[in-house]
Amino acid sequence: MKKNNSLKRALQYIYIPIIMSVLGGLGIFLAARPAIKLAYNMLGIIISDSTPNFKTELGSIYDPLAEPLSRGEISYNDVEFPAYETHYAQIQCKRLDMDVPLYWGDSDRVFREGAGQYIGSFIPGYGGVILAGAHDSMYFEPLQDVREGDRITVRTNYGIFTYRVTDIKIASDNDSEVFNDLSDSEQLVLYTCYPFGALIGVKNQRFYVFADKVSGPEIIKE
Amino acid sequence: MSTQEENAKNHGSHKHASHNHGSHKRRRRMRHLVSLILSFLLALCITSFLVLVGCKVGIFNTSVLLSQLNKTNYYENISNAIRENVGDIIRPTGLPDSVLEGVIDDDRVYLDVKATIEASLENKEYHADMTYLEQTFTNNIDAYIKKEHKLSNASTQAGLKKLLNEIKAEYIRLLDFPFIKYFVKYQAMYDKIFLPAAGGLLVVIIVLCFALIKMQRWAHRGIRYISYATLASVIMTGILPLIIQLSGAYKRINISPKYLYNLLVGVISSDLTVFLYLSLGCILAFAGEMAVIKILKDRAVEH
Structure with missing residues (x-):
């Protein structure tokens, strides 16, 4: 019984923070969706598919x-x-x-x-x-x-x-x-x-x- | 009391005890739910506070920018870029590269770039002293003309003056740090909101912690809900910077020339590291909370 309680408590330290993080992240995403979309579009302009190649020779x-x-x-x-x-x-x-x-x-x-x-x-x-x-x-x-x-x-x-x-x-x-x-x-x-x-x-x-x-x-x- | 009366009395007490036990369980569940909600709010507040601090210490921190200037050899690279670009200016004129000898001095470039950035950070303007560049270039040209027995008339002198102006303009253009004005502007805006926002969040965090502890019969149970919030903050603060840092997505930023790219990548990497350290701080706080819970629990058991 004591062992079960300890296991239950240990699991709570795992799933409760994860659920909170997911809910928190979702909440922020939904609340700031227009700003996130704008930032994403702007980043799409300045971020390319690969790291730039600054080759010195032609x-x-x-x-x-x-x-x-x-x-x-x-x-x-x-x-x-x-x-x-x-x-x-x-x-x-x-x-x-x-x-x-x-x-x-x-x-x-x-x-x-x-x-x-x-x-x-x-x-x-x-x-x-x-x-x-x-x-x-x-x-x-x-x-x-x-x-x-x-x-x-x-x-x-x-x-x-x-x-x-x-x-x-x-x-x-x-x-x-x-x-x-x-x-x-x-x-x-x-x-x-x-x-x-x-x-x-x-x-x-x-x-x-x-x-x-x-x-x-x-x-x-x- | 007859047996019947005794049985009736016991049945009544048992029913009363069951009823008490049921409502106690309901109250306990309610308290658990409310505590979880307060813990969730606490997680959001702690995360917001950490993000505010991270931006202050990382993104809008002048020291991060200035240290990366040294780490990425920005000054040396600017010197080389100036030499290369000025070489491109004089090449069509037919003048040899030797006329540029000593014109672009590394020490002067370092001082001028540093002074330009520092002035910009204070919203001031810096005017580089071009006397040395002008004098050295003019001396080199005169020596070249004398050595090669070249014609030097009014037209040539006018052309050389125009050339010198182009070189000076290119020197000043490359001294300028492109993003510094935006950095200073947004830093000033952020400084205005940081203290009230961080202070307000800190107050809310203290109130929520107090409420969580007071709501529970035993203090260690309240601290347990605080530790859930702390762990959630670790995830919310650290997960995105960790993903960006490990994936290297910020290295795909399309900026040129190379020295500016290196500087920006260095600054972004430092900023991400700040958030990871804050996340690590939260983990240490969680460890502290677990120790407190253990101590308080042991005391409660003793009593």
Whole structure:
């Protein structure tokens, strides 16, 4: 009898606090439901599915040993689209001795490592404008000797694209009219700060090179 | 008295005793129910009090923030970030990285960041002294121009002045701690309500404890109901912080750059630990209550 009482008392120390906690938690949840819902929605914005990855090195999907096509058609499904700040192509010009890695994205981190492509433009083969920039003192320094008729190649894992320089322009950094005469067909537009190499402090002008597609495969959607 | 009369009398007493026993049992159940309700209310009050204290000692505690600044190497990381960002500013100009040598001084950054945060915590503004940065940068540029025999005309000087202003603006931007203004604002609001709320809850807790003890015939029984409330508070105070701490959900917060992320994660972890310690304190209180119950019970048995 005494043993039964002790057991009963011991169990009371377990189930009574648990029942109180559940009732208390339920009560708080029901009373503060609108605030909890708001807080949950706000947390959903700032909490992601995994811990953030603060990698210091930029990624690359470019394979220098790949044997891409220089003509014909490629299926959309066979093209690996680059993630932001990923190296996916090389911009080459034999005459200018230029061989620059091209990244998808144009952040400061990318400009330290190569040329950065504006993500609102198209990748080669899509028939649109490919807009890429780099520092004049670094990767696009050879462009100061570019002239009309020069051939610039963009080499990716899926295709080799050649463009012929058709126009060179110098304009203010906030002059949007420089893009008024863009071609309806695939075009490569390279830009950098101007003047080249001069000790001028902050440069407010830009040097633009426009080049039309001469050869390269076409990406088709099946 | 005849046997019949005696039997009638005994039957009456027995019936009276049964009736007394029944109502005693009912009273006892009622007292148990009321005690449980008071114990539940006591649990809610203790939990609310602990949450208030936890927020005061943890979330809205300036010392937690300041200690995490050191633990997460915040000052050093800010220095590196300033150097990196300023490097990105000068890179398009064609100037080499050597013109930045000595411009961003770690000790000065540490003092400026600390002063900025401390001023913000006191709702004041701090203006960093940029003389050293300006002088060092200008000297480096002059040395570079002389060494490389570069052209330096009015246009160049104007460009360099603009560049220096951009560097100074970036330096000041990175000194600023983004969340400090909100922290100070909510801390002030909380300080206003803490004392009245905590004081009020403490009074209610004492009243409820007193009522629980007085309601029972034996004091140790009253303390038993108090210990139920204490245990319930352990669960309600500690369960959520424990789950968050063990799951690491707070580490998935989407904040950049990395030094700010590390700082915030460190602060959140410290805050959760405060609540776990409060929960642990409750467990110790429960242990104390059990000891008191034992002592009082033994005394009651003796008497």
